[in-house]
Amino acid sequence: MVEELARRLSGKAVIGADLADSDMKGADIESVAAMAVAFFDKYEGMKLLDRGTLEKIIEKLGEEKMPMQIEIIKPSGFKPEAKDIEPDFKIHSIEKGRTAATVADFSSHFRDRLARLRRIIEAGRGLPAGLINSIDKIGSYANGREVSIVGMVYDRIITKKGNVLVMLEDESGMAKVIFIKPEGFRRGADNTFEIASKIVQDEVIAVRGKVSSPFIIANSVIWPDIPVRQRKRSEERISIAFTSDIHVGSRLFMEKNFSRFIEWLNGNVDRNREMASRIKYLVIAGDVVDGIGVYPNQDKELSIGDIYKQYAVFFDFLYEIPEYIHVFVLPGNHDAVQRAEPQPELDRRLFGELKQSNIHLLSNPAYVELHGLTLLSYHGTSLDSVIQGVKGCSYSRPEGAMLELLRKRHISPIYGYNPIMPERQDPLVIERVPDILHMGHLHRNGYSEYHGTQIINSGTWQSRTSYQVKLGHLPTPAVLPVYDAAEGSVVPVDFNEA
Numbered sequence: 412m413v414e415e416l417a418r419r420l421s422g423k424a425v426i427g428a429d430l431a432d433s434d435m436k437g438a439d440i441e442s443v444a445a446m447a448v449a450f451f452d453k454y455e456g457m458k459l460l461d462r463g464t465l466e467k468i469i470e471k472l473g474e475e476k477m478p479m480q481i482e483i484i485k486p487s488g489f490k491p492e493a494k495d496i497e498p499d500f501k502i503h504s505i506e507k508g509r510t511a512a513t514v515a516d517f518s519s520h521f522r523d524r525l526a527r528l529r530r531i532i533e534a535g536r537g538l539p540a541g542l543i544n545s546i547d548k549i550g551s552y553a554n555g556r557e558v559s560i561v562g563m564v565y566d567r568i569i570t571k572k573g574n575v576l577v578m579l580e581d582e583s584g585m586a587k588v589i590f591i592k593p594e595g596f597r598r599g600a601d602n603t604f605e606i607a608s609k610i611v612q613d614e615v616i617a618v619r620g621k622v623s624s625p626f627i628i629a630n631s632v633i634w635p636d637i638p639v640r641q642r643k644r645s646e647e648r649i650s651i652a653f654t655s656d657i658h659v660g661s662r663l664f665m666e667k668n669f670s671r672f673i674e675w676l677n678g679n680v681d682r683n684r685e686m687a688s689r690i691k692y693l694v695i696a697g698d699v700v701d702g703i704g705v706y707p708n709q710d711k712e713l714s715i716g717d718i719y720k721q722y723a724v725f726f727d728f729l730y731e732i733p734e735y736i737h738v739f740v741l742p743g744n745h746d747a748v749q750r751a752e753p754q755p756e757l758d759r760r761l762f763g764e765l766k767q768s769n770i771h772l773l774s775n776p777a778y779v780e781l782h783g784l785t786l787l788s789y790h791g792t793s794l795d796s797v798i799q800g801v802k803g804c805s806y807s808r809p810e811g812a813m814l815e816l817l818r819k820r821h822i823s824p825i826y827g828y829n830p831i832m833p834e835r836q837d838p839l840v841i842e843r844v845p846d847i848l849h850m851g852h853l854h855r856n857g858y859s860e861y862h863g864t865q866i867i868n869s870g871t872w873q874s875r876t877s878y879q880v881k882l883g884h885l886p887t888p889a890v891l892p893v894y895d896a897a898e899g900s901v902v903p904v905d906f907n908e909a
């Protein structure tokens with residue numbers, strides 16, 4: 412067991428020579444490794460896991476510890492600017508649709524997706540000339556003719572010659588589109604072949620190319636995409652704070668840092684007080700609790716093993732937020748609601764009636780109109796499959812994967828990874844172009860601007876888990892992005908320092 416522990420901690424800490432298997436006292440290796448990583452993350456330089464430290468870690472694992480209850484003393488000198496601003500927001504949650512998940516529902520779902528995204532492509536500018544409406548007509552075109560088609564990607568494969576073959580499907584049939592690998596090809600070159608590596612299954616694209624029966628030789632790809640616009644700014648000087656992935660109930664939930672953030676909202680922290688004073692909205696994009704039974708052996712990583720208690724603690728934090736701040740709460744894949752997306756709002760049976768009217772429960776995803784700006788907030792569960800499927804995307808740059816979703820105009824383009832509800836109309840098509848796109852899930856902050864849309868990934872309040880260690884992911888916990896809507900700028904506020 413000690414050997415296994417050494418393997419888990421390799422590069423993080425050195426195991427003391429005095430450690431024996433018996434020192435593990437039957438503790439779960441995952442939990443010990445996770446706790447040790449969290450413990451050593453705080454130190455620079457050489458880290459040694461000796462018998463004394465291991466004892467402390469195992470002792471800690473034994474306690475079911477409830478996070479401390481915070482009680483906030485409102486400072487008298489704090490005159491928040493946002494308090495004087497009238498709230499101006501309209502929530503657009505996704506209504507629960509009806510589906511029996513029959514074959515007919517699925518086919519109607521994908522037909523609807525194709526129809527909507529086709530409309531978006533046709534309304535956009537990059538539309539190629541000579542568009543033909545249905546794929547079955549290609550047969551009547553002579554070789555060498557230039558054509559454009561719109562379809563859903565049925566499959567993308569690499570042929571024996573190293574070319575990319577994309578099977579593009581519409582209601583009428585299937586086209587074989589070839590992206591030819593250029594001679595002397597090298598990665599990073601800006602050519603059609605390279606672009607083909609960004610195409611994923613089940614998304615809707617337009618392709619332009621030459622007929623070469625039975626293929627179309629592609630020379631360009633058009634995604635639905637969002638139009639290039641000027642960044643929109645609010646007239647009133649308001650700020651929106653974004654967060655996600657709080658994971659209350661996890662041993663690794665950073666309750667001290669999170670409490671400090673709540674204190675900060677109340678004007679109790681000296682740093683950036685002016686910024687705190689302008690916050691009118693707080694958006695929480697899911698994984699508010701760690702949940703129970705989300706993955707095998709999760710119970711060993713929980714400090715609160717009861718889902719009701721997890722939500723009780725979470726809402727106790729929210730009730731300490733000043734009431735002039737409106738709080739929008741979405742569920743995520745760790746929350747106790749249906750996993751398939753769109754997810755309905757958090758279930759009140761878990762925590763009773765809300766005690767304050769400034770707290771609003773939203774679906775995942777959901778739109779909110781805020782002072783003239785359109786916000787699209789989504790937990791981000793589909794980002795895993797996007798990172799896996801799209802060349803150039805990675806866990807270290809969440810904003811890159813989020814941008815792909817905007818380009819594909821779909822919240823969850825790749826079918827079969829994260830579950831979706833096969834509703835007859837696809838509610839996950841990004842119909843309205845957001846001014847702000849907010850997600851979490853990757854536990855790593857990221858910001859970017861794309862075509863006038865502000866992209867924000869709001870990170871986490873959970874320190875690095877053993878699972879993330881295994882995958883080599885580096886989270887950025889306790890960093891709160893604050894968006895100044897009048898200026899159109901993001902400032903990350905770091906709550907890691909004491």
Ligand code: FE
Pocket residue numbers: 656698743745852853854
């Ligand atoms: Fe999470």
Ligand code: ZN
Pocket residue numbers: 698743744745790792851852853
């Ligand atoms: Zn998540």
